[in-house]
Amino acid sequence: MEVHAHSHTARKKWTHYFWEFIMLFLAVFCGFLAEYQLEHKIERDRAKELAKNLYDELKNDSANVVLKSENRVKQENALKYLIKYFKDSSLTNVSKPFVLSFLYGINFRSPTLFEPRTIVLEQLKNSGALRYFKNNELQKLIGDLSVAINNINDRRELESSIRLDYINPLMIRHFDFDFQSQLTQDGSISIFDAANEYEKNMEIIPFQLKSLDKLDKQYAINILNNYCFNALNSTRTLHFKKYIEVNAEVLKLLRKEYRLK
Numbered sequence: 041m042e043v044h045a046h047s048h049t050a051r052k053k054w055t056h057y058f059w060e061f062i063m064l065f066l067a068v069f070c071g072f073l074a075e076y077q078l079e080h081k082i083e084r085d086r087a088k089e090l091a092k093n094l095y096d097e098l099k100n101d102s103a104n105v106v107l108k109s110e111n112r113v114k115q116e117n118a119l120k121y122l123i124k125y126f127k128d129s130s131l132t133n134v135s136k137p138f139v140l141s142f143l144y145g146i147n148f149r150s151p152t153l154f155e156p157r158t159i160v161l162e163q164l165k166n167s168g169a170l171r172y173f174k175n176n177e178l179q180k181l182i183g184d185l186s187v188a189i190n191n192i193n194d195r196r197e198l199e200s201s202i203r204l205d206y207i208n209p210l211m212i213r214h215f216d217f218d219f220q221s222q223l224t225q226d227g228s229i230s231i232f233d234a235a236n237e238y239e240k241n242m243e244i245i246p247f248q249l250k251s252l253d254k255l256d257k258q259y260a261i262n263i264l265n266n267y268c269f270n271a272l273n274s275t276r277t278l279h280f281k282k283y284i285e286v287n288a289e290v291l292k293l294l295r296k297e298y299r300l301k
Contacts, residue, residue, distance in 0.1 A: 091297065094164065095298075105280055112275075115151075119268035122138070152272065164182065195279050214252075
């Protein structure tokens with residue numbers, strides 16, 4: 041009868057287990073580092089993409105608000121001219137500068153309207169993507185930008201209500217729409233282009249204020265003063281100015297942080 045001897049497996053030294061643990065730990069740690077680096081790269085890439093989109097949005101608006109401010113200065117000057125004319129001159133036969141000032145000061149509005157674009161800004165706020173911007177100063181400035189935009193929107197509503205309640209009734213009652221029809225060739229030319237051309241040429245198109253017997257000059261002067269100084273001028277010198285300043289600071293910081301041009 042054969043007797044089988046049992047083979048004994050040699051016990052591994054503790055150092056073997058130690059090195060196995062180290063190798064396993066390093067593998068897990070390196071995997072963690074790789075995932076961490078990947079997440080950070082994704083965040084950096086996302087931050088740069090958002091920064092570029094915000095930069096383009098603000099850069100376009102920075103040029104637009106300057107243009108709208110210049111148009112407002114022209115409108116304010118037109119209103120000041122009308123105010124002085126109402127005070128000092130006869131309204132029976134008005135001058136060409138009066139007519140042009142009536143157009144630029146009372147008729148026109150869209151050339152002075154500034155509506156900031158907020159697509160990217162709202163995306164940053166509503167999606168929580170603002171966290172991708174690690175610079176605290178940039179986050180603060182974006183908050184300041186939102187406040188400036190809200191103030192401009194509030195002012196636009198105020199100006200709209202003044203126009204609706206006071207400016208439009210004044211225009212509807214006293215403006216010579218026969219003049220507008222002749223100026224624009226029965227609407228075949230935009231009123232803006234027609235007025236610009238009329239300002240440059242020597243042509244005189246008849247213009248007669250309507251319902252002069254119902255025109256309260258002092259009331260009209262008060263309306264124009266209110267619209268000029270309490271609406272247009274205040275919005276431009278306070279709220280447009282603040283937006284321009286904050287916009288410039290955000291653009292400057294975005295250029296620095298993300299090397300944008």
